[in-house]
Amino acid sequence: MIKIRSIMTKDVITIQPGSTIKEAAQLISAKSVSGLVVVENSKPIAIVSENDIIKGVTSNKKTVRDVMSREFMIISPSAKFFEINRRLREGKIKRFPVVENDRLIGLITETDIIQATRDFTRFHQIVQEAILAIFGFATAFFLFYFSPIRALVFG
Amino acid sequence: MARVSKIMLTDVPTLKKEAKIEKAAKLLAQIQVGCVVIVENKDPVGIVTELDLVRFAVSKGKSLKEPLTSIMSSPLTLMTPDMKLDEALKIIDTKKFRKYPVVENGALVGLATKKDVVNAISDNMRFHRNIQNIVLILFVLFELFVFVIGRYIPQYLAFWA
Numbered sequence: 239m240i241k242i243r244s245i246m247t248k249d250v251i252t253i254q255p256g257s258t259i260k261e262a263a264q265l266i267s268a269k270s271v272s273g274l275v276v277v278e279n280s281k282p283i284a285i286v287s288e289n290d291i292i293k294g295v296t297s298n299k300k301t302v303r304d305v306m307s308r309e310f311m312i313i314s315p316s317a318k319f320f321e322i323n324r325r326l327r328e329g330k331i332k333r334f335p336v337v338e339n340d341r342l343i344g345l346i347t348e349t350d351i352i353q354a355t356r357d358f359t360r361f362h363q364i365v366q367e368a369i370l371a372i373f374g375f376a377t378a379f380f381l382f383y384f385s386p387i388r389a390l391v392f393g
Numbered sequence: 394m395a396r397v398s399k400i401m402l403t404d405v406p407t408l409k410k411e412a413k414i415e416k417a418a419k420l421l422a423q424i425q426v427g428c429v430v431i432v433e434n435k436d437p438v439g440i441v442t443e444l445d446l447v448r449f450a451v452s453k454g455k456s457l458k459e460p461l462t463s464i465m466s467s468p469l470t471l472m473t474p475d476m477k478l479d480e481a482l483k484i485i486d487t488k489k490f491r492k493y494p495v496v497e498n499g500a501l502v503g504l505a506t507k508k509d510v511v512n513a514i515s516d517n518m519r520f521h522r523n524i525q526n527i528v529l530i531l532f533v534l535f536e537l538f539v540f541v542i543g544r545y546i547p548q549y550l551a552f553w554a
Contacts, residue, residue: 259450260450260451263450263451264451266444266447267444267447267448267451272444287443288427288443288444289421289422289425289443291446291447291450292418292421292422292443292446292450293422295418295446295450296415296418296419297422348508349491352507352508352511352512355511355512355515356482356511359511359514359515359518362522363518366522366525369526369529370529373529373532373533377536380536380539380540383540384539
């Protein structure tokens with residue numbers, strides 16, 4: 239089972255709703271992230287993505303408050319990975335701030351989910367190959383047990 | 394294993410090489426894809442992502458009237474429609490990009506994203522794993538059955554002896 243705590247981004251970049259779009263753009267390009275969490279009184283209230291910034295630039299908006307979107311879902315660190323993956327794949331929600339005891343402790347983005355799925359696939363391939371190997375040996379033993387070779391070898 | 398042509402996005406947002414940055418910004422603000430491929434007579438020459446545009450918005454001394462080629466990423470890492478998904482995954486693991494234009498005979502035919510490739514492989518694996526496990530269980534049951542029959546049943550069936 240994939241733990242949310244182990245795949246989330248721990249140092250979340252946050253911004254105030256009153257900040258300018260330019261500040262947000264600077265943060266995004268300096269930290270190379272795909273979006274920021276807008277916080278007010280240390281509570282996540284919205285998301286600013288790259289797309290929101292571009293919308294803001296083309297329509298001459300000034301502050302983060304004008305372009306931020308509310309397409310996010312607050313989750314707890316005990317949330318199920320597959321539940322989040324399903325939500326990501328079916329809908330518009332791409333960012334999941336992780337909140338524990340009223341405190342923002344991390345952020346799950348599309349990138350984290352895809353990378354975790356990729357690593358999980360690799361892990362499963364190894365497990366599956368190990369299972370195949372064990373059954374392969376079992377079958378070899380079975381065939382040996384019932385074949386005349388056994389009588390030849392052990393009499 | 395499925396091929397790239399099965400999972401690629403076919404209506405790729407494209408812009409001509411001569412287009413201005415302003416046009417790309419307006420296009421990207423409307424669509425959800427997150428990138429636009431720059432083409433020259435159907436031949437992809439570069440890609441502009443949302444991050445490129447955000448970086449542009451921060452940089453000083455550049456105007457929206459400048460040509461797109463000044464901020465585009467180039468050269469491109471391309472895929473072909475008949476490429477297998479695990480080959481595509483190998484490229485994704487080494488290149489670390491998220492979007493790859495798909496090219497057939499020099500012309501742009503689609504866009505493959507990391508998300509789609511990874512999800513397709515994950516689904517494919519889950520499906521095959523289930524089938525494989527069912528086959529394995531049937532096989533073991535068969536082995537047990539033969540083992541029991543071979544060992545104990547003959548003495549009850551050997552009425553001809």
